Structure formats: C-alpha cells, structure tokens
Amino acid sequence: MTTNPAHTALWPAPLASGAVDATVQVPGSKSVTNRALVLAALAAEPGWLRRPLRSRDTLLMAGALRELGVGIEETVSSSSSVAGGPDGSGEAWRVIPSGLQGPATVDVGNAGTVMRFLPPVASLADGPIRFDGDPRSYERPLHGVIDALRALGARIDDEGRGALPLTVHGGGALEGGPVEIDASSSSQFVSALLLSGPRFNQGVEVRHTGSALPSMPHIRMTVDMLRAVGAQVDTPESGGEPNVWRVTPGALLGRDITIEPDLSNAQPFLAAALITGGKVTIPDWPEHTTQPGDALRDIFTQMGGSCELTERGLQFTGSGSVHGIDVDLSEVGELTPGIAAVAALADSPSTLRGVAHLRLHETDRLAALTKEINGLGGDVTETADGLHIRPRKLHGGIFHTYDDHRMATAGAIIGLAVKDVQIENVATTAKTLPDFPDMWAAMLGTDRA
Ligand SMILES: O=C(O)C1=C[C@@H](OP(=O)(O)O)[C@@H](O)[C@H](O)C1
C-alpha cells in the first residue's frame, strides 16, 4: 500500500506575532453550491451559478451530475454577461439539464451532501447508478435516505448494509408521496428528499419521527432554495404540522444565482481576530442567510469579540480576552471544532452541547477534538452530547486531522497562540477550502515575509 505524502506531511501552524488586521475574501458556501447544482440539474431549463465554491465536495457533486448526463460548463470571465464577482469578474458555472442516464458511477468522496442528495436524483435516472466513496463514507449514516427511497418506489441494491457502497436502479421516474424517516443522525436525509421532491410523480411529504433533528438552518436553506426555483413547499414554519415538510410536484426554473461566501469557513479567520485581539473583515457577508455560520456573530461576541455588519462586510474585532461559553450547538454542529479550539484558549471553562451526531461526521469529531487538544496539554472531556473544555496552558505537538477539514482549521486556530503546533495533513482542508494555508498566511502577513 502506498502512502500519500500529503497525508503524512506536517504543516507548522504559524504563531501570530501580534493582533491580526486583515480582510479575507472567503470562497462560496459548500452547502449552497451543492444544493444549487442539484436544483439546476433537475430544472426544466439551463441555469447559472456565480462564484461557486470550487473544492473537493463541490467538484465531486459536479462530476457526479456530469456522469448522469448533466452539462456543466465552467467559465472564468471578466465580461458582465458571465460575471461572478461584484466587480464583473469571477467564475461561473452554466448548468444544462438533460435526461438523467445510467449506467454511471458516482464517487461521493466523504461528502455528506453528495452521498445523501444524489441517490434521490439517481432514482429519477434511467439505468443503474453505482455509488462509492472514501472508506469513511461507508460508516456515515445513509439508512434514512435508502429506506425512504424504497418506500417511495425506488429499487436500491445495498446488499443489506443500509450504507454505501450501493446501486440505485433508476427507473426513469419515482412515484413519491408520504414517507416517515428518523433524521436525528443527519438533517441531510430531509434535505435530500425535499430537493428531488418536485420531480417525483406525487411530490413528497417527509415526516421526521425520531428524536431531535439537528442542523435546522440547513433544512431552511433547502426550503428557501427550492422556493427560489419555483417549488411549492409547506413547512412547519409556514403553518404546517411540526416535523412535516411537503413538496408539490412541478417543474423547476433555471435561475441565475450568486453563491454566498461560506460563513462556516469564515470561522477560523474570525477566531484569529478573537484570539489575537485583532480585526478581520469578511466581505459580502449576507444580511439575511440560512447559513449556520451566521450564528458566529453571536457566539464569538459572547466569547469576547464584537462585530458590525457594514457595507464592507462583517467587521469582527477581538477585545484581547477570550471567554468560555455554555452553548447548545445542535443547530450549528459544523461550527463545533472551531468553537472548541477557541474555548481551549479561553479564560474560563466551556460546555458545548447538543452535538452527539458529530460522532458520525467526517470523523468522530468529539473523540478527535478531545484527543488532539489533550495531546497538547489540554483538559477536554466528552459528554453524552458534547464536550467540557477546561482551558490549560497548552504546548506544541502534532495535531492530527483524521481527514477532517474542520479539525485542520481548528488546529490552526490553536497554533496562533501556542508555539510549535504542527498540523498533520492540512491538505484535507481541500474538502471545502483548498486555499486555506495560503489564505492563513495572507491574513497573518507571512506571505510577504
Ligand atoms: O445540508 C448540509 O449542507 C449540511 C448539513 C449538516 O449536516 P448534519 O445534519 O448531518 O450535521 C452540516 O453539518 C453539514 O456540514 C452540511
């Protein structure tokens, strides 16, 4: 077996030499880009994505849709007709829907959005679609999507695993209708069924029957984006029953949408301002958004910073002190690694709650954070649904990432304040933020050294 040198390489996390003062242009949202790709592929006419995220997860999504026959043309242009950026430049993807066809093979990598959102799309295709991915993808929950699709009329061969790898034998159409699922292990089960729902003969009515549903903002993102392309969606918030979402069958419009910056990927940069008592501006921070990263304005303010949404973007300023926090992160679970990293450097203990489902993310994030922060001299314990973090003086060492992009950025945050932290496999940030090491150096001004 050969070892990929990128996976064993150690990246010396730069120590901040003082208060950071930077403007950081954060690339597009993974969650918005991958929903926009799916909706554009299912539309009745071509559409555009402006400023899409170009990272492993979104390229896997685009690659999979192309395998199914969808046209996706990438353009980088300075002409306003295909412009991406506010200045009239940037990247844009034109999506040209077509009849979905098998046989095809889809590599999901370790992208939750690809492994959950695409089996419903494949059930609409004509022919067999094989799904496979990274070893970790075999362990991540998928049963909710598989069972629901079968109940709605799909033929899926998973050899009894209830997980990847599997083959969806698309029949060209799916009956759809009402279905019950337990989505307590991932909100993406609900999003997956809703996104393809308008194309099912009867639409879909998803009823969540399990314990608490995590990541509600991501379900709101799905609903808002469906409505933006003309779908009719009834939700608990719009007067429907609790835990029930209904999508009416109908054609989707091809739209021209500009992807918001990824606010969860803004997290390490905001954390840098908080920890160093500096200032970071994130341009194009949306005034209204369903992205969970927007909660950082409140969470990092409680932890000692302050922020202002101005015409230039979100300006976040650290005060020089970092406080611990007691917070339920069930709605915004993907922010947990970055918050844990800041909490390890705070002046008082923290309790992070409501995130038991993180054990089934890219890695077991609760175990990984505990092991790696404690490996640097920290005092973190796992609880049934989160972490207790008691700050201690930390020392240098190797911070392992377990192929988890958010572990890598969490380690970089700690490395700002602790000498000689080395991140193993920083390249794993390519999942959602391929330029992270260069962006980090630019923020710190070390790229000009
Ligand atoms: O739908 C989405 O885009 C996501 C939903 C959440 O998943 P879970 O509900 O599985 O936590 C989140 O953690 C993930 O990063 C992205």
Ligand SMILES: C=C(OP(=O)(O)O)C(=O)O
């Ligand atoms: C949980 C995450 O990703 P995924 O879409 O693979 O679930 C994440 O990005 O934090």
